[in-house]
Amino acid sequence: MKQSHLFAKTIRNISDDVKSVSHKLLLRGGFIFPVSAGIYALSPLGFRVFEKIKNIIRNDFDQFEAQEISMPIVHPARIWKQTGRFQDIGDELWKIKNREGEDFVLAMTHEEIAAYIAETIIKTYKDLPILVNQFQVKIRDELRARGGMLRAKEFLMQDAYSFDKDEKGMDESYEKFYESYGRIFKNLSLEAVPVEASGGVMGQGQSHEFMLISEAGEDKIAFCEQCGYKANIEVLANAKICQKCKIELKETSAVELGQTFKLGLKYSRSLNVKFKDSNGKDNIVYMGSYGIGIGRAMAAVAEIHNDEKGLVWPQALSPFAAHLISLGQNKESDRVYTALLKSGIDVLYDDRLDKTPGEKFTDADLMGMPFRIVISAKTAVNKKAEVKKRNENKVSIVSYAELNNILQ
């Protein structure tokens, strides 16, 4: 993609209201646009990071046949009334009316709709287990949206749902997603720690949060230094003592990257999601739900992978494999750009004629692609380019032909 016409610009000065590191860096690098408090658009850079994250998740879910579907954002209130959440959840659930005065809610999450559809699909025990997944927008009427994409009003979420014939089946499906989340966060270069969590508005069953220890986090987790037990402080009684080691738990802040829930029968009972067992008897389906916030994952990566100059994307998440910079050598650089594209290497190409080398380097550091390739008069004369990794200072001079090998 040519930077001259890129629908994104780096920003030098950010308002003092912007507190979190990731929010600052994503704004400065041109990854996100604020539209309203807690509401953002994604530039082509941010969009590409989202796609990388989604594909890492998809590839993992494909291994155990979680089927991708898509559920709507506007939900009839009657379904939420059936499970009681229309009444139980506070103002965070955004309630709206259509022109005829009918009640709807905006998707805060999709347990209700998933169960509502499952009721039409599931007939017998032979249909189960079923695992489904989607990437869909969630909307919450947050009173204090803050931290950029760490806590937004509107955000894209991966949310999966499992349907099983008994508790044992539910536990097995839960285990699949739990293990999958471990692998996914590793692939996202995020050190996520699973901790015991409260089901919150989802239900009373077992739940884990995948936590990134970080001062930017709004959650507090308690941990035992001796046995390694970890929990969101929400699940602990007043005395913060390890039940096993009888010593005091330490506390730290964390960002919740994902959460898994054993929902049990809460939704399926209200919405009548039944199956016939091998004796032809009706039973209620056991459900689980599993979610990762995509924007929050991007922000978490930005929170960790950066230096004083800007973002430092892990290769697997970077919007482009490399940032190609022409220093007054556009004819030569155009050819290298085209050749790289032909080899299937996605490159952001700084072809701008009105920027100084200093401005271009500063932008490249802010945006944070893993490789910087510079073509200047000095290198071009030998059909070579200067290559530097974003997280190293070492500069190599390589021939155009060698670029392919380095970037693939």
Added chain:
Amino acid sequence: MKQSHLFAKTIRNISDDVKSVSHKLLLRGGFIFPVSAGIYALSPLGFRVFEKIKNIIRNDFDQFEAQEISMPIVHPARIWKQTGRFQDIGDELWKIKNREGEDFVLAMTHEEIAAYIAETIIKTYKDLPILVNQFQVKIRDELRARGGMLRAKEFLMQDAYSFDKDEKGMDESYEKFYESYGRIFKNLSLEAVPVEASGGVMGQGQSHEFMLISEAGEDKIAFCEQCGYKANIEVLANAKICQKCKIELKETSAVELGQTFKLGLKYSRSLNVKFKDSNGKDNIVYMGSYGIGIGRAMAAVAEIHNDEKGLVWPQALSPFAAHLISLGQNKESDRVYTALLKSGIDVLYDDRLDKTPGEKFTDADLMGMPFRIVISAKTAVNKKAEVKKRNENKVSIVSYAELNNILQ
């Protein structure tokens, strides 16, 4: 994907309220789930068709560097008040308030937000043209949602926006999308006819609709049998006479598959989207917008590509390359299924043990994959399978090894 645990079921009987052919077939084939009037979820089958459609569009847009972005669904009303559309558009624009009483609207379309963001990006004439695209949900408070995905309250749309420095530039960008739409509809196996259209709530500039002639359509187009002139009847004066040939225009129904708009300065002026020209003087940016409804495209394909037994997907849009059916030969079929997956061939595998051959064939016809592969005791003994194209009656017996060649 194994059909035994598929999150989709075919349906034999559909309510008489369902009128349009595509709506009936998509429900019967298990592609969509109704959640509320005009609000649908996509099964794994429907989701896959959507992905195919999106990728056909993306591949075309990549050729002229339309950059993919993502804009939010909840918009602050103030931006819509600035362009006047908050006041001008009727109840179809879904207006909501948050818990603090602030006004928002649900994205009926994204001209406002695209212009709002462009204002922060575009500085000088060197930045232009810029072309952006997204696939994002649209929500309209439709009074009479009908025809399934032909007219929904909530639907996924491809919407692109162009930004240019003058009218000539706008016309060139418009031409790019106009030509692109021609290619895209061809690749979607839809015979779309471009007709002169009204800008409607978008603006007063030139506009074209890409129309599929069909009785299922809610639009009326007029055409001249002599010179080929075509227009939505909305743009015609009372007398439906061809201006050139002076003969009466004929009328027919059509489904609007896509629309292109020359927006001119309507949005950029209200939202102050300016650039400095080569003399350093401020100018207003010219905009265009270009949209295709993804659900409507799927419905249009279903409307045309079917027979009395069900859907007949064109290969480029089919959720799976083939439907593999085991007739009591699951051990053998499992092996063939795994081998096909390993070769990168996406197969829906009917591994169900409690269905008769008749039921399986009926389902396969309803779902409409381009190839049906049957493994029965008779064929398996020779390591062979029976292959039939969905749109042909001829049956061939081929070895497992040959399947790859047929399906790739």
